[in-house]
Each structure stands twice: as C-alpha cells, then as structure tokens.
Amino acid sequence: MENRWHRVLHLRNGFRWSGSSLKVSNRDGVQCGLGDNQPLCVADPDVFWIMEKEKQRQFKGIELIASENFVCRAVMEALGSHLTNKYSEGMPGVRYYGGNQYIDEIETLCCERALAAFGLDSENWGVNVQPYSCTSANFAIYTGLLLPGDRIMGLDTPSGGNTSHGYYTPNGRKVSGASIFFESLPYKVNPQTGYIDYDKLEEKALDFRPKILICGGSSYPREWEYAKFRLIADKCGAVLMCDMAQISGLVAAKECANPFDYCDIVTSTTHKSLRGPRGGIIFYRKGLKPRKRGLLLSQGDGSDKYDFEEEINFAVFPALQGGPHNNHIAALAIALKQVATPEYKAYMQQVKKNAQALASALLSRKCRLVTGGTDNHLLLWDLRTLGLTGKNFEVVCEMCHITLNKIAIFDDNGTITPGGVRIGTPAMTSRGCLENDFQTIAGFLLRAAHITSTVQRVHGKLQKAFLGGLQNNKDIVDLQSGIENFATRFAMPGFDA
Known part of the structure; x- marks a missing residue:
C-alpha cells in the first residue's frame, strides 16, 4: 500500500x-x-561480479594483515546509506551548508562515543572525527601546530614506524609529505634486540629539538613506554603525539599501556583493531596544562591552557579537507558503541591470546621473531634464517589464500632488507578463531615457507624465475585446498550466510 x-x-x-x-x-x-x-547486480553487473569475487576471496582465505579487520553488518549499512548524499563542510552547529541538523546529531553522538570508548572527560579532551585517514589526521596536526620547515621526530619506517611520521630513503629521496614540508629526523630500534633504543632517542631529541615528538608505529610488536617519551618531550620542549592506529582497539579495551595518560595529542585510524570503517580520528588535550610538564608548543603568549582545539579543527577543515564523509562518521559511531561493551574487551583479549599462541607455535619450530615475541596483536617473522625473502613468501601465501605483508627488518649491521613478514590476529579473531586455530594457521604458514624454500632452491630467488616455478605447483594446490576448507568453517561478520 x-x-x-x-x-x-x-x-x-x-x-x-x-x-x-x-x-x-x-x-x-x-x-x-x-x-x-x-540493484547493483542489474545496474552494473561488471562491478557487481568483481565485488562478489572479492567477497569469496575474503571468505575462503586467512586474513593475517595486521591493519585489516572485518566490520559488522550495521557498519556496512551505514557506509552504504543515504548519508553519503549530504555535504557538511564545517563543524556541528557551524556548517557552510544548510540542512545539516541530523548530520550534526550524528557527528555529535560520534564524538561523545569516541571520548567514552577511551574513558576520556570532555572537559580535558576534545576529538575530531572528520579525517579521511590517519595519515590525514597526522598531517592536520603538523599543519595546525607547525610552520613549514619545523622539526618532527618519529620512529624510522624500517624500524617499524609509519611513513606519515616522516621518511627519507637511503638515497635521500623524501617519500613522506611530512618530510617534504617539514624537517624530520627518525629515531630507531636497537638492531640486535628490535626494541626502541630510548637512550639514543633522548640523545637525538636533545640535539634535534623537534617541536613534535611522535610515538607509535605500524610494525612494533612491543609496548610503548610513554612515560619515557613524556620525559624526553619535556626536556626538549616538544608536543608529545601518539599515533595509536595499530593498537587503538587494545587501548580502548585497556589491554595495553594508555597513551592518554602522557600524550598531548593522540591520533588513530578507525578500522584496524578498532573494527570500524576506514578513516581517521584526532584526540587533543583541553583545559589547563599541568604544572609538572615542561613548555609545550603554542605557549608563547604565557597562557596556561592548551590551545590545540582551534588550530587542529581549522587544519582538518578548511585547510586540508572538504566536507566530511557523513556515512563514515555514522558507521564510526556504531563501531564506537560496540567498543565500549564487555564483548569488545573479550574480543581484544582473545586477539592478544591468539597473537601469543601464533608466536609460540612459530618459536617452537625454531622460527625467529623480531624481539622474540609480541605484546600486542602483531608479530614480525624474520625469514632470513630460512633463506627466504619476505616478497617471495608473500607471493606464495597469497596463491595459497593467506594474506600478509612483507616487511623490512634491520640486520646486525643496520642495513635494511625486505627479509620478513608482518602477521596480525584481529581479522581472523573477528571470524571466531581461537588459540588452537592459530596453531593450525602456524602449520599452514610453515608449509608455505617450505614451498617457498623448495621453489627458490630449484628456480632461484629472482622474481621471473621464481614466479615460473610456482605455476602448476601441486604443493600450492594442496595447501590452497586445505586453507579453503579451514577458512570456510568460520563465519564472516556482516556477510549473508
């Protein structure tokens, strides 16, 4: 009717x-x-069938990329909703377009849930949920608080840092926008242990005097010692910023050290371990500065209050972005509501248990892990002791329906080789895998390593010859079948049965 x-x-x-x-x-x-x-299948069957193939790839495979996860149906519904139709430049209550009363309600709710998810008081912390990615969020911090050419310091990318914290290649090429528009100097891990060398970090920071000191990275399997970072930042007069993109879910669940206890600014992605839509988020301190802290950025006028809010919000819009993606913000609000539940805490506890089970299974088979294990959701497997390259191993795994990513690892002489892979447990934990399942996954990984070793021995490591040796390989077909049988036992969040 x-x-x-x-x-x-x-x-x-x-x-x-x-x-x-x-x-x-x-x-x-x-x-x-x-x-x-x-419907899509009628309007554009070409796109529809490619999307269906990707859905089957996800369902039939083992997802071990540490920065990926599977969202729930409600998040996907919000992402594919009519909210994508609305332009909403500006902040809630001060938009540049009309008709945003309901969009304002959604964004305000999302901000409230973001603070609640991390146990933050709105009197002392503010949040911006509009960044399109964590890289965008990080660049907004630099744009809002620095002048071009000012100095920043973050973990070196080959040591596990993120390129958005600044990165030069060994030949001096500026890869990151952070290094193009600002002056960056990295600190590094100890090449023998894989742990951050805090003594050298302090020495470098006091010589370099960065205006922003960054903790957090993409591939660091151990806890961050935020108290040490705070002391170093205070000694050199730097704003202390944490990029918790990888570990934000663990932080929310109180399953790792809390950067909010020590940092002035905290950024994150909204997917990865947080299990929300793809995007970025910025938290910043508000209110009075504690007397025990040293001088911080933007204190030249003698004020005893943090003045991050206006600079950061202006940097996000209009300086760097256009209208926010309202469908993303609604989806993030849904995910953050889940983050504040006991079920989510149990999920993150299982993520850590699974990472430790996987690490133990590999270590028991004489595999070498950077730092010897993990404190969080990811581990770094050094394949050089097996005579393998991360690139070749990644290719074999993908052919067998395992996705992970190659990673550079420091050797004893400090040279960089793509000799390892990064492995994470959040995605398969979202599908219901437990410790015993990750022991099975370890077995699959070792079989893939054996195949890689055999093909390298017969055909060589060079890419063309190596790829030729993978064609019509019976061992790959057998492993692929076993992995598919294993993976399809587990449901996919948000998918139809």
Whole structure:
C-alpha cells in the first residue's frame, strides 16, 4: 500500500515509474532522469561480479594483515546509506551548508562515543572525527601546530614506524609529505634486540629539538613506554603525539599501556583493531596544562591552557579537507558503541591470546621473531634464517589464500632488507578463531615457507624465475585446498550466510 501511494505522489509531481526505474519528466514530457532504482547486480553487473569475487576471496582465505579487520553488518549499512548524499563542510552547529541538523546529531553522538570508548572527560579532551585517514589526521596536526620547515621526530619506517611520521630513503629521496614540508629526523630500534633504543632517542631529541615528538608505529610488536617519551618531550620542549592506529582497539579495551595518560595529542585510524570503517580520528588535550610538564608548543603568549582545539579543527577543515564523509562518521559511531561493551574487551583479549599462541607455535619450530615475541596483536617473522625473502613468501601465501605483508627488518649491521613478514590476529579473531586455530594457521604458514624454500632452491630467488616455478605447483594446490576448507568453517561478520 505504501509503495502504491508513493507512486501516486510521484506521478502528481511529474515523476514516472518504468519497471524498477524512477524517472522524471518536465511538462513537455522530456525525461530529465533521476537514474535507475535498480540493484547493483542489474545496474552494473561488471562491478557487481568483481565485488562478489572479492567477497569469496575474503571468505575462503586467512586474513593475517595486521591493519585489516572485518566490520559488522550495521557498519556496512551505514557506509552504504543515504548519508553519503549530504555535504557538511564545517563543524556541528557551524556548517557552510544548510540542512545539516541530523548530520550534526550524528557527528555529535560520534564524538561523545569516541571520548567514552577511551574513558576520556570532555572537559580535558576534545576529538575530531572528520579525517579521511590517519595519515590525514597526522598531517592536520603538523599543519595546525607547525610552520613549514619545523622539526618532527618519529620512529624510522624500517624500524617499524609509519611513513606519515616522516621518511627519507637511503638515497635521500623524501617519500613522506611530512618530510617534504617539514624537517624530520627518525629515531630507531636497537638492531640486535628490535626494541626502541630510548637512550639514543633522548640523545637525538636533545640535539634535534623537534617541536613534535611522535610515538607509535605500524610494525612494533612491543609496548610503548610513554612515560619515557613524556620525559624526553619535556626536556626538549616538544608536543608529545601518539599515533595509536595499530593498537587503538587494545587501548580502548585497556589491554595495553594508555597513551592518554602522557600524550598531548593522540591520533588513530578507525578500522584496524578498532573494527570500524576506514578513516581517521584526532584526540587533543583541553583545559589547563599541568604544572609538572615542561613548555609545550603554542605557549608563547604565557597562557596556561592548551590551545590545540582551534588550530587542529581549522587544519582538518578548511585547510586540508572538504566536507566530511557523513556515512563514515555514522558507521564510526556504531563501531564506537560496540567498543565500549564487555564483548569488545573479550574480543581484544582473545586477539592478544591468539597473537601469543601464533608466536609460540612459530618459536617452537625454531622460527625467529623480531624481539622474540609480541605484546600486542602483531608479530614480525624474520625469514632470513630460512633463506627466504619476505616478497617471495608473500607471493606464495597469497596463491595459497593467506594474506600478509612483507616487511623490512634491520640486520646486525643496520642495513635494511625486505627479509620478513608482518602477521596480525584481529581479522581472523573477528571470524571466531581461537588459540588452537592459530596453531593450525602456524602449520599452514610453515608449509608455505617450505614451498617457498623448495621453489627458490630449484628456480632461484629472482622474481621471473621464481614466479615460473610456482605455476602448476601441486604443493600450492594442496595447501590452497586445505586453507579453503579451514577458512570456510568460520563465519564472516556482516556477510549473508
């Protein structure tokens, strides 16, 4: 009945129905076109079938990329919703477009849930949920608080840092925008232990005097000692910023050290371990500065209050971005509601247990892990002791329906080789895998390593010859079948049965 009356209303206003399509005509009967109201499989079968193949790849494979996860149905529904139609430049209550009263409600709710998820008081912390990614969030911090050419310091990318914290290649090429527009100097891990060398970090920071000191990285399997970072930042007069993109889920669940206890600014992605939509988020201190802290950035006027809020919000918009993605913000609000539940805490506890089970299984088979294990959701496997390269191993794993990523690892002389892989447990934990399942996964990984070693021995490590040796390989076919049988036992969040 509702559908019939909707059609009557549309006809009175010049709309015309044609099957499943809704079209509009002017008074002369010329069609203006509102597009088809067809499902994707009808409107664009080419895209639809590629998407279906990707859905099957996810379902039939083992996802071990540490920065990936599977969102729930509600998050996907929000992402694919009518909210994508609305332009909302500006902040809630001060938009540049009209018609944003409900968008303001959604963004305000998302901000409230973000603070609640991490146990933060709105009197002391503010949040911006508009960044399109964590890289965008980080660059907003630099743009808001620094002048071009000012200094920043973060963990070296080959040591496990993120390129958005600044990175030069060995030949001096500036890879990161942070290094193009600002001056960056990295600190590093000890090449023998894989742990951050805090003594050398302090020495470098006091010589370099960065205005922003960054903790957090993409591939560091151990705890961050935020108290040490705080002391160093205070000694050199730096703002202390944490990029917790990898570990934000663990932070929210109180399963790792809390950067909010020591840092001035905290950024994160909203996917990865947080299990929300892809995007970024910024938390910043508000209110009075504690007397025990040293001088911080933007204190030149003698104020005893943090003044991050205006600079950071202005940097996000209008300095760097256009309108926020309202469908993403709604999806993030949904994910953050889940983050604040006991079920989510149990999930993150299982993520850590699974990472430790996987690490133990590999170590028991004489595999070498950087730092000898993990404190969080990821581990770094040094394949050089097996005579393998991370690139070749990654290719074999992908052919067998395991996805992970190659990673550079420091050797004893400090040179960089792509000799390892990064492995994470959040995604498969979301599918219901437990410790015993990750022991099975360790067995799959070792079989893939054996295949890689055999093909390298017969055909060599060079890419063309190596790839040729993988064609019609019976061992790969057998392993692929075993992995598919294993993976399809576990449900996919958000997928139809």
